[in-house]
Each structure stands twice: as structure tokens, then as C-alpha cells.
Amino acid sequence: MSSQKTEAVTNRIFTIPNVISFIRLCMVPVYMVLLLNGYDLLATFMFALAAGTDWIDGQLARRTNCVSKLGQLLDPAVDRILMSCGVIGLMLVGRLPIWIVVVVLGRDLMLLVGGAYLLKRYHERVAVIYPGKVATTFLFVGFAGLLLNMPLIGGLGWFEASWLPGFGSEACSWGIWFVYAGLLLGLFTTLYYVLAGYRKMQKARRLEAKGRVR
Template sequence: MAQQEQVTNKICTLANLVSAVRLCMVPAYLVLLLDGHDVLAAFMFALAASTDFVDGQLARRTHTVSRLGQLLDPAVDRLLMIAGVLGLLLVGRLPLWIIVVVIVRDLFLLCGAAYLLRFQKRVAVIYLGKVATTFLFIGFAGLLLNLPLIPGLGVCDIAWLPGFNGESVSWGIWFVYVGLALALVTTVVYVSCGVAALKEARCERAAISCD
């Protein structure tokens, strides 16, 4: 197990190649969606999202966990998330408030991770965060397909709450709501872990300066 957890400075690894391919799928998805190819766009997005675990598993099983991979893997996830909501906004299938919440959260986490790296610290991805991302990705894929449409609950007349109003909407919206709730919970956890890591880094620096 200890050998599996060793981190290298290698760049050319199979896991990093998979991450790079997934990164290339992001603009491909946007081009397909904006050209009106809903099914192909949904397939490209689903393929990029469903291979999320592949690069991490490859790195661990081949003992090639790298510093680049530790940055690239979550960065691709964040870019795919941002591209997913932006694309759905451009085609009018997600309300603006969901896009704002997703993008602000992801940019906040990216900036926080970059700041921690200045102190040679990072917060490991937690399992609940992966679950939240999975729900969001499934929901986005459903909204991209835009079928089958199901009637809304009709509990309100608010246009920016699809699924709760009476308008028919893709089943994917319910996965988005669950994923969004879980994502907000994990944000609190990440912030807590980040603050703890920052305090640890400052204590280490203080100890070194005293020596």
C-alpha cells in the first residue's frame, strides 16, 4: 500500500494520457452541442464524465501516481463541470442560478487548491464529492439528451425552478438538484480541511523559523 501512495514527478504516464484525452473532450462537447448535435454532445459528455475514475485507478494500479496527475484529474473534472453548465445555459436548459452556483463553487475550490499549493499542501478528494459530481454529470447528460420529458410537480409557478413548476422537463434536472445539494455539503468539508491544512503549514513554517 505504501508503494501505491508514492508520488512521482513523471509526466508521461498512462493515467496522465487519459486525463489529457478527457480534457480534449471538453471543447469537442461544446462544439457538438452548439452545432445542434444533442445526442453526440450527450455521448461525448457522458464519455468524458464516465472515465473520471479511470485515470485515478490506472495511476494507483500501475504505481504511477504523479504530481501532475493529482492536479490534472480534478482540474479536468472542474472544467468539464463548468463547460457542462455553460453549454446547457447557452441552449436554454438550465436556469442561470444553477450555473452561477456551480461555477462559483468550482472556481472557489480551484483557487483554494492553488493557494494551498503555495504551502505545499493539498486536500484529498473525498468520496462524497465524487458522488456529487456523478449525480451532476448524470443530470447534465439527461438535460443534453432532453428526453424523455416528464411533467413538473406543479407545486409552484416559478420559472427558474424547473421540475417544481408545472412545465415538462428532462428527468436529468432531479439528478442535478441532488448533486447540487451534495456539492454544497462537500464544499463545507473541503473548506474545513483546507483551513486545517493551512494551519498545519503555518505551524510547520513557524517551527522551522524557530530552529
């Protein structure tokens, strides 16, 4: 999915936003190494820095008229890689249930494949909506909280289920509630993207049918 913007798009490769995106990409393996070696604070800092600079390179690209074809591909790709490594890393250190990993990665894969098919077959795009960006922000904040793993807060005590941290009596990171919020909002935005993509596909098919009749 991509935002429908009217900025002029350049073929330049070495732009400041693209350099920032490349630096963000290099931060991902550093984050994984730090996390898997027990450096929670440094891993949190690296993840937060990589996630936070996403907004910076986007604003720079627009304000300096440096929106590039490479940047349109590189920036969302880095976001997806960061998101994927974020959830996988947290699962490997035992702070995130596997079902959340499956949901996050499955959603990203579905939107990626669906968006690529819509673009290639019908030359149509579905614009990213603001709630989708909010959902991603919630997830990134939640992941940072789980990475930091402090302070821990008491669970709700509703029922004991290891696959739903926070709902039992065991203390857990505050970050899990941001993750739940991001997943819930992400569900609604996914439904929107699917419906919007379906409508664009149907419209394109009708136009193709009219063209054949003529």
C-alpha cells in the first residue's frame, strides 16, 4: 500500500531520505544482535531510533522535494523488515506469544502480495490511511516497551493464559497493551484495505470490459 501524493518523483538514488532509510536498514541486524545477547536497553534504543527515523526521512523527502522511486520502495520495505525482526526477536527471547508474530507477519504478507498484484495487474494503488499509521505506531511503541521489559505491571487477573499476557495475574511489560491496541486497530485497517482494493479491482475490470466491447 502507498499514499496517494502529488509530489514530483525523481530517479535519484543518493538523496538524504534514502541515506537515512539505508542507515535504518543497517540498524536492524545490530538490534537483533544486541537483543539476543541480553543488552535490552541498547536493543530498545536501537529499535526506537530505527522506528523513529521513519517519520524523519518521510518528512525530509516531502519538504525538500526529494521523493524518489527508490525511496518509495525502500522506506516501506525497511518498515516491514523492522516490524518482522521486531516481533521475531521478541518471540525468540520469550516476550511475545507466537500467535501475535503470526498475525503481524501474516497481515504484512497479505497486504504486500495483494498490493503488488493490484498494482501489476490493474495499475491501481490503495492509499495508506491515517489509522493504519497509528496502528503501526502503537505496535512499535509496544515492541519498545517489551524490549525494555521494565517497569512490569500487574495483570488484570481475569484468567490465566500464557498466550495472552496481561490478562492473568502475572506481571508483564506495559508494552503488551500497546501491542494489543495496535493489533485491534490493524484489524480494522486491514478490512478497509481489502475492501478498497476489491473496489478498485472491480472498477478496473469494468473499464477493461467496456474497452473490449468498443
